[in-house]
Amino acid sequence: MTLRQRFLQGLEPAPPVLGLAVSGGGDSVALLALAVEAGLTCRAVTVDHGLRPEAAAEARDVAALCARLGVPHRTLRWSWDGRGNLPDAARRARRALIASWARDEGVGTVALGHTRDDVAETFLMRLARGAGLDGLAAMSARWDEGGLTWCRPLIGIGRQELRDALAERGLTWAEDPTNDDPAYDRARARAALAALPLGLTTERLADVAGHLAAARRALDAATATAARHHLQVDRGDVLIDPQGLEPELLRRLVLRGIAWIGGAGYPPRAAAVARALEALTVGRPASVQGCGMVAQNGRFRLYRDWSAVRGLRVPVGARWDRWRLTGPAQDGVTIAALGPEGLLCCPEWRAEGLPRRSLMASPAVWEGANLVAAPLAGRAEGWSAALDPPPGRISH
Numbered sequence: 001m002t003l004r005q006r007f008l009q010g011l012e013p014a015p016p017v018l019g020l021a022v023s024g025g026g027d028s029v030a031l032l033a034l035a036v037e038a039g040l041t042c043r044a045v046t047v048d049h050g051l052r053p054e055a056a057a058e059a060r061d062v063a064a065l066c067a068r069l070g071v072p073h074r075t076l077r078w079s080w081d082g083r084g085n086l087p088d089a090a091r092r093a094r095r096a097l098i099a100s101w102a103r104d105e106g107v108g109t110v111a112l113g114h115t116r117d118d119v120a121e122t123f124l125m126r127l128a129r130g131a132g133l134d135g136l137a138a139m140s141a142r143w144d145e146g147g148l149t150w151c152r153p154l155i156g157i158g159r160q161e162l163r164d165a166l167a168e169r170g171l172t173w174a175e176d177p178t179n180d181d182p183a184y185d186r187a188r189a190r191a192a193l194a195a196l197p198l199g200l201t202t203e204r205l206a207d208v209a210g211h212l213a214a215a216r217r218a219l220d221a222a223t224a225t226a227a228r229h230h231l232q233v234d235r236g237d238v239l240i241d242p243q244g245l246e247p248e249l250l251r252r253l254v255l256r257g258i259a260w261i262g263g264a265g266y267p268p269r270a271a272a273v274a275r276a277l278e279a280l281t282v283g284r285p286a287s288v289q290g291c292g293m294v295a296q297n298g299r300f301r302l303y304r305d306w307s308a309v310r311g312l313r314v315p316v317g318a319r320w321d322r323w324r325l326t327g328p329a330q331d332g333v334t335i336a337a338l339g340p341e342g343l344l345c346c347p348e349w350r351a352e353g354l355p356r357r358s359l360m361a362s363p364a365v366w367e368g369a370n371l372v373a374a375p376l377a378g379r380a381e382g383w384s385a386a387l388d389p390p391p392g393r394i395s396h
């Protein structure tokens with residue numbers, strides 16, 4: 001099969017308009033070139049993170065190439081607020097910017113230029129960190145998120161083959177200097193791939209990651225089935241019945257609960273989850289990523305820890321933790337946690353059937369220090385609280 005055929009196979013089914021995330025590096029320039037050669041209708045986007053002095057020039061080069069190829073292109077800018085881990089913050093911001101660009105452009109599918117080498121590098125990096133099945137499994141070739149389909153049509157293709165194809169076409173690309181900077185994990189993984197022992201190859205490692213991805217999909221399906229029988233959502237809480245569950249499936253259900261309630265956007269440390277499960281098994285409470293857990297009548301209740309939201313205050317209409325409150329319009333009111341003081345003003349709270357600790361972290365309407373409404377604690381006063389749906393997978 002030719003390179004173009006393999007690219008089209010990786011794209012199946014080809015969308016009416018394909019969004020292309022083009023950084024200007026060899027992989028994504030090859031993505032752009034292959035999409036144009038295949039005659040697809042495309043729109044391209046580049047995110048300038050402003051992190052390297054050359055970034056703006058690279059974005060201009062992509063814009064110029066797109067103009068030559070007749071592909072509409074946009075450059076989006078982002079600047080780091082200094083929070084979180086930089087590569088991770090940049091990736092999340094990039095995905096969010098690209099998603100909103102795609103929605104504005106009427107693009108339903110966005111292609112990323114990850115290659116087989118990226119799969120092998122990621123596998124090695126995660127192996128070095130002692131990752132489990134989820135971390136070692138190959139990145140997804142296609143997934144839906146936020147109303148958009150993301151795909152990686154080059155995931156089965158080697159980086160060198162793509163560069164050779166670019167060279168044949170006289171196309172140039174930018175080399176990211178951090179790719180060879182041993183301060184970065186990925187650069188060290190690249191160097192390690194160039195000198196693998198035991199006859200191991202990039203293809204082999206990518207194959208192994210692919211086998212693990214198949215196992216992960218099966219486990220995801222088993223987790224979904226287990227959730228139907230063993231997991232229940234009780235307003236903002238999650239109830240899990242551990243009876244008869246495989247320990248690994250129980251762990252995965254607890255992880256889902258933590259992801260939804262804690263909302264961290266990345267999985268908690270495996271050791272922290274193992275400790276929490278051990279504590280629950282002997283009837284002690286636990287807390288991970290702002291998600292509290294207690295064992296109660298043979299079931300685990302996962303709830304929002306009040307300490308994680310006690311300082312959170314937003315205007316009416318804005319999202320508070322996982323909630324959005326609506327009610328009679330009124331000036332000067334804000335949304336914050338009910339807390340112990342608020343609960344004292346809700347004499348009927350027990351009738352609602354939620355434990356005190358869950359209600360403390362439930363959303364309430366405040367006017368200064370006065371409680372206006374607490375829809376989950378028996379003081380609705382015309383207000384209602386809608387909850388975000390539980391998420392699917394966290395990473396792709």
Ligand SMILES: Nc1ncnc2c1ncn2[C@@H]1O[C@H](COP(=O)(O)OP(=O)(O)OP(=O)(O)O)[C@@H](O)[C@H]1O
Nearest residue numbers: 021022023027028045046047048091111112113114
């Ligand atoms: N600045 C950017 N602008 C547009 N697209 C980008 C940009 N950076 C990366 N991409 C897209 O993401 C693909 C993968 O690039 P890269 O490996 O740097 O990103 P990543 O999403 O951070 O992945 P990883 O998890 O491998 O670090 C690129 O081929 C390209 O499609």
